[in-house]
Amino acid sequence: xxxxxxxxxxxxxxxxxxxxxxxxxxxxxxxxxxxxxxxxxxxxxxxxxxxxxxxxxxxxxxxxxxxxxxxxxxxxxxxxxxxxxxxxxxxxxxxxxxxxxxxxxxxxxxxxxxxxxxxxxxxxxxxxxxxxxxxxxxxxxxxxxxxxxxxxxxxxxxxxxxxxxxxxxxxxxxxxxxxxxxxxxxxxxxxxxxxxxxxxxxxxxxxxxxxxxxxxxxxxxxxxxxxxxxxxxxxxxxxxxxxxxxxxxxxxxxxxxxxxxxxxxxxxxxxxxxxxxxxxxxxxxxxxxxxxxxxxxxxxxxxxxxxxxxxxxxxxxxxxxxxxxxxxxxxxxxxxxxxxxxxxxxxxxxxxxxxxxxxxxxxxxxxxxxxxxxxxxxxxxxxxxxxxxxxxxxxxxxxxxxxxxxxxxxxxxxxxxxxxxxxxxxxxxxxxxxxxxxxxxxxxxxxxxxxxxxxxxxxxxxxxxxxxxxxxxxxxxxxxxxxxxxxxxxxxxx
Amino acid sequence: xxxxxxxxxxxxxxxxxxxxxxxxxxxxxxxxxxxxxxxxxxxxxx
Numbered sequence: 001x002x003x004x005x006x007x008x009x010x011x012x013x014x015x016x017x018x019x020x021x022x023x024x025x026x027x028x029x030x031x032x033x034x035x036x037x038x039x040x041x042x043x044x045x046x047x048x049x050x051x052x053x054x055x056x057x058x059x060x061x062x063x064x065x066x067x068x069x070x071x072x073x074x075x076x077x078x079x080x081x082x083x084x085x086x087x088x089x090x091x092x093x094x095x096x097x098x099x100x101x102x103x104x105x106x107x108x109x110x111x112x113x114x115x116x117x118x119x120x121x122x123x124x125x126x127x128x129x130x131x132x133x134x135x136x137x138x139x140x141x142x143x144x145x146x147x148x149x150x151x152x153x154x155x156x157x158x159x160x161x162x163x164x165x166x167x168x169x170x171x172x173x174x175x176x177x178x179x180x181x182x183x184x185x186x187x188x189x190x191x192x193x194x195x196x197x198x199x200x201x202x203x204x205x206x207x208x209x210x211x212x213x214x215x216x217x218x219x220x221x222x223x224x225x226x227x228x229x230x231x232x233x234x235x236x237x238x239x240x241x242x243x244x245x246x247x248x249x250x251x252x253x254x255x256x257x258x259x260x261x262x263x264x265x266x267x268x269x270x271x272x273x274x275x276x277x278x279x280x281x282x283x284x285x286x287x288x289x290x291x292x293x294x295x296x297x298x299x300x301x302x303x304x305x306x307x308x309x310x311x312x313x314x315x316x317x318x319x320x321x322x323x324x325x326x327x328x329x330x331x332x333x334x335x336x337x338x339x340x341x342x343x344x345x346x347x348x349x350x351x352x353x354x355x356x357x358x359x360x361x362x363x364x365x366x367x368x369x370x371x372x373x374x375x376x377x378x379x380x381x382x383x384x385x386x387x388x389x390x391x392x393x394x395x396x397x398x399x400x401x402x403x404x405x406x407x408x409x410x411x412x413x414x415x416x417x418x419x420x421x422x423x424x425x426x427x428x429x430x431x432x433x434x435x436x437x438x439x440x441x442x443x444x445x446x447x448x449x450x451x452x453x454x455x456x457x458x459x460x461x462x463x464x465x466x467x468x469x470x471x472x473x474x475x476x477x478x479x480x481x482x483x484x485x486x487x488x489x490x491x492x493x494x
Numbered sequence: 495x496x497x498x499x500x501x502x503x504x505x506x507x508x509x510x511x512x513x514x515x516x517x518x519x520x521x522x523x524x525x526x527x528x529x530x531x532x533x534x535x536x537x538x539x540x
Contacts, residue, residue, distance in 0.1 A: 190499040192502050236517065247510050384533060401520075
């Protein structure tokens, strides 16, 4: 989880759109005040309940079952467009492999190199059928891996490819910051402009990016923890995952933003990186090839880079499909049926994002901010369970070398609810009074408040209506059925 | 680069990468100790 598309594709785009340096401050603070504490909560809940998100919330308190539903479905909504991003990674891996075999060969929309990189991205996303085909390949590949229980193979590949990706990022940064003109990019990225900290959007995006990238509030760590060893150290691993994630994010931004400023005149570079339109989603895909062009053996390393990025994205996608599958298993479905249902849903619900970048951006906005609500629901559930009891049983116990003490209680009980209320009320008042007083309520505008409330609202209403049947399905089963869930058959299959 | 940008870059990179390397060392030590005590076999964390 430490390195993937959240760092390499999403972070450089979000940090640039939010003005560089001012964004880094809330992004860094929220790592400790939001993401790491919630990672610890997820690890703890998964280890304690040994169930998927809905079952885990219901086990902690049956009245909170719908909250687990929101967390799980919010992550599934992210999965729908995440498959599309994984498909993009596959497309670029394929293109860089073809380019490696037949250098300079023509490709639709232009080559991967030089001034043609933008054309390649634009024509790829504009064709419609290409993103759909690669979206489908990503889902089929991810589902096939889980279906046949060969996740171990991907993990073994990751042991080589993730460090390779990390090393390639370091090399890319070393080259990017030494390009003539890169200093303007570094200035953009690090020049503190304190007044911009008064903009609510920087804090809101800093919080949602931290949650998106670290996985806090997704329920993925909770699902992973279901299969964890009892004595794994959750505190140290949460800190390591969070800081590793931020380290990779910073490297990705240091590779891409100085490159844009080195290649383009400063004013043009500024407008390219701060663009919030649909074209901005391709920032990494357009500029990484431009950077590798400046490195000896760039064609080969570009292929390795996209291959490693694809495998990293695939690993996250597998975890997301696993989360959905786990939920269906909690309802008593067989594992393989669950995979088929989740895979089909991902393909169908991801189609609009594959075909339309504005829809893609809307989904990224709604569900990345939705992670803030998911995070609050985790905190509320632990508060309801008893923060001190949760800490003594699962955080400050013999399995963990690092003891957090009462600071954990303060963060979960006080800071996270305050952060949530402060962020939401600040966001709403600023947008309603100053930024978008006319159309803030509109449910079909890409970045409006209305679109978030509408989509979250629909989900919450459905979950509240189905709350009773869900609880019945989950908790009123025979002992043998519950044992089948606690000891899933797939462990034997793999 | 301006002086304030350099100072900000040093501060952020030190905090993020320094923190990561510190915890990498801590987790490695914990794993090594547990492995030596026979609590578990060493394994990777990513």
